Amino acid sequence: MNNSMIKYGLIGIAGILAPIVFANFQVQLGFLWLMILFALTWDTQGGQMGYNSFGNILFFGLGMYVCAMVQVGLVYDVGVYTAAAGLDSGKLNGEQYLTGLALGMGAAAVVGVAVAALIGSGILGLRGHYFAIGTLGLGIAFGEIFAGWDYVGAGSGLAPPPFPDELDFLGGRNLFFYYIFFALAVIAFFTLKKIYASRFGLALNAIRDDEDKAEAMGLRTVRIKTISWCVSAFFLALAGGPLGMLVGFIDPRETAFAGVTFGIWMVLMAILGGKGTIWGPVIGAAIFHVTQEFFWSFLLGWQRVAMGVLIVVIVVFFPRGIMGWLRDTWPDRFGEKVDESVPQEGAAQ
Amino acid sequence: MIDNFLLLFQAPTVAVQTLIDGILIGAILALAAYGMALVWGVMNIINIVQGELVILGGYITLTLANMTGIHPLWTVPIAAVVMYFIGYGIYKIVIHRVVDEDMFISILATFGISIILQQLMDQVFGADIQSADTGFDSWGYLDDAITLSQIHVISLVIVIVLATFLVLYLKRSKMGRAIRATAQDARAARIMGVDTDHVYATTYALNAAICGAAGSLVVMTWIIHPFLGLAYTVRSFLIVIVAGLGNMVGVIIAGLGLGAAEQYASFLIGIEFRVAFVFLLMVVILIWRNILLSKERRYLK
Numbered sequence: 039m040n041n042s043m044i045k046y047g048l049i050g051i052a053g054i055l056a057p058i059v060f061a062n063f064q065v066q067l068g069f070l071w072l073m074i075l076f077a078l079t080w081d082t083q084g085g086q087m088g089y090n091s092f093g094n095i096l097f098f099g100l101g102m103y104v105c106a107m108v109q110v111g112l113v114y115d116v117g118v119y120t121a122a123a124g125l126d127s128g129k130l131n132g133e134q135y136l137t138g139l140a141l142g143m144g145a146a147a148v149v150g151v152a153v154a155a156l157i158g159s160g161i162l163g164l165r166g167h168y169f170a171i172g173t174l175g176l177g178i179a180f181g182e183i184f185a186g187w188d189y190v191g192a193g194s195g196l197a198p199p200p201f202p203d204e205l206d207f208l209g210g211r212n213l214f215f216y217y218i219f220f221a222l223a224v225i226a227f228f229t230l231k232k233i234y235a236s237r238f239g240l241a242l243n244a245i246r247d248d249e250d251k252a253e254a255m256g257l258r259t260v261r262i263k264t265i266s267w268c269v270s271a272f273f274l275a276l277a278g279g280p281l282g283m284l285v286g287f288i289d290p291r292e293t294a295f296a297g298v299t300f301g302i303w304m305v306l307m308a309i310l311g312g313k314g315t316i317w318g319p320v321i322g323a324a325i326f327h328v329t330q331e332f333f334w335s336f337l338l339g340w341q342r343v344a345m346g347v348l349i350v351v352i353v354v355f356f357p358r359g360i361m362g363w364l365r366d367t368w369p370d371r372f373g374e375k376v377d378e379s380v381p382q383e384g385a386a387q
Numbered sequence: 388m389i390d391n392f393l394l395l396f397q398a399p400t401v402a403v404q405t406l407i408d409g410i411l412i413g414a415i416l417a418l419a420a421y422g423m424a425l426v427w428g429v430m431n432i433i434n435i436v437q438g439e440l441v442i443l444g445g446y447i448t449l450t451l452a453n454m455t456g457i458h459p460l461w462t463v464p465i466a467a468v469v470m471y472f473i474g475y476g477i478y479k480i481v482i483h484r485v486v487d488e489d490m491f492i493s494i495l496a497t498f499g500i501s502i503i504l505q506q507l508m509d510q511v512f513g514a515d516i517q518s519a520d521t522g523f524d525s526w527g528y529l530d531d532a533i534t535l536s537q538i539h540v541i542s543l544v545i546v547i548v549l550a551t552f553l554v555l556y557l558k559r560s561k562m563g564r565a566i567r568a569t570a571q572d573a574r575a576a577r578i579m580g581v582d583t584d585h586v587y588a589t590t591y592a593l594n595a596a597i598c599g600a601a602g603s604l605v606v607m608t609w610i611i612h613p614f615l616g617l618a619y620t621v622r623s624f625l626i627v628i629v630a631g632l633g634n635m636v637g638v639i640i641a642g643l644g645l646g647a648a649e650q651y652a653s654f655l656i657g658i659e660f661r662v663a664f665v666f667l668l669m670v671v672i673l674i675w676r677n678i679l680l681s682k683e684r685r686y687l688k
Contacts, residue, residue: 343507346503347503
């Protein structure tokens with residue numbers, strides 16, 4: 039039993055017990071795992087591949103809508119359901135709810151990956167800031183399209199069916215979705231860890247370091263970039279559906295395609311923790327989420343202004359993140375040898 | 388959608404009317420875009436906060452007109468001056484720390500400022516859609532089949548005056564020369580004795596002033612809302628990538644074109660998809676230009 043096994047074991051036990059011990063914070067804890075998932079999947083492009091995407095939220099929102107539409111659509115007509123928003127007709131029984139959720143998440147994953155594959159080769163051809171702004175535009179455009187589409191409730195949003203009472207033996211809505219997010223984050227973590235350790239992970243890093251050289255060495259960069267985006271899209275689309283049901287209301291701009299909240303937070307969390315590492319996004323997401331909850335509790339009304347200030351402060355004063363700082367301070371702990379006889383001018387870069 | 392498309396041919400006046408409305412709005416978009424091109428060209432920063440500066444200019448006009456009762460048109464220069472100082476402040480607090488950094492850092496930093504401004508405006512001015520009442524009428528032609536709103540025409544004149552002033556300022560004044568020198572080569576300009584930090588501050592403040600004037604016109608001709616800013620940022624960005632940096636004529640043509648395209652699109656696919664159209668158009672143009680370049684094994688830089 040080595041060190042890392044103990045570490046994972048402790049985190050796993052903490053993750054399983056936390057919502058039972060802190061029963062009042064189940065929703066917040068569920069969001070914590072979602073934030074970790076956000077940061078981890080963003081880092082696959084932003085940190086490992088050097089493609090700073092502002093539009094990964096697109097797959098999350100798409101997943102949320104697809105999942106809710108499938109869940110509702112199996113029982114009702116979606117157009118009628120959204121038109122009658124708020125009426126009591128939208129109840130599902132336990133079996134319908136769970137089948138809808140499972141099929142919906144499956145459909146969401148398929149749609150998310152398909153969209154990533156479809157638009158990937160075009161948009162991933164852009165580089166640097168053009169890619170950043172292009173993806174930002176894409177995410178917001180999808181939000182606006184759903185906000186104008188009457189079938190899914192347009193700008194007034196879509197309320198997924200309430201959690202059926204007969205499923206209360208599962209521990210209630212909050213606990214149920216907490217474990218879904220926990221499971222998704224853990225699966226994403228180990229999947230990405232495995233990917234980064236593989237040949238594919240090396241290819242991602244090669245693209246980040248010098249894409250033209252990577253291509254000259256015979257890597258199929260377009261394919262690699264698209265596959266990596268599909269991996270992120272897969273997890274984000276899966277996570278979208280449960281979040282819509284946990285929140286209980288899908289607003290196209292504020293919940294689903296929330297570019298100026300979740301969309302930018304996932305970038306910030308990865309940067310705060312340290313881009314291009316596996317633990318960085320996890321640590322960054324945890325710290326960011328706790329800070330965010332404090333803002334929410336103590337600065338009510340001004341919490342979003344405070345979030346903006348936090349973003350600027352992190353970007354301006356802490357662009358290398360916590361892992362970057364640790365790495366600079368104790369390079370030998372990261373397996374880097376520092377030759378003291380050579381002047382270390384500019385080693386941080 | 389198809390009905391509307393056919394209508395454009397059956398009633399040519401509708402097509403002409405849409406074109407005129409679009410071009411008149413496009414002039415204001417071109418003004419904001421020129422400011423973005425200035426900051427981008429001189430400081431190598433893509434100013435995501437551009438749209439929020441526009442909206443803030445609109446709120447300044449609105450507040451002044453409501454408080455003092457003066458005609459909104461007179462507040463255009465005031466909004467520009469106030470925004471000049473706000474821009475100067477933003478530069479001194481944040482932008483000067485990221486001006487030499489990687490472009491991604493400055494995009495994120497200006498994104499952060501844009502969120503701060505959005506939320507502040509939401510807190511201070513409320514989340515309602517607002518516009519200033521100018522009391523102007525419109526001219527009608529062909530039995531009022533085509534109307535020309537007077538305030539739109541006046542705003543076009545103001546845009547032309549401002550653009551002329553800007554071009555002269557950059558060409559003739561000492562500061563304008565310093566700005567152009569810094570844009571060409573900041574290091575060389577520094578060696579030749581140009582205080583580049585001051586040039587950056589002035590450029591950023593000037594851009595904010597341009598945005599303030601543009602916003603002031605937007606609130607008179609259109610509507611403002613605390614969260615509409617990003618659309619103006621993307622419009623400006625779109626115009627700049629089509630026109631290129633430091634190309635005033637190109638910016639104007641692209642701005643008018645975008646205004647007309649938007650107007651036709653919102654006529655054809657519905658006004659609720661107008662913003663979506665702008666964002667998708669930007670993505671499509673970026674990808675299209677990149678594909679063209681990739682045939683020569685190059686990419687957008």
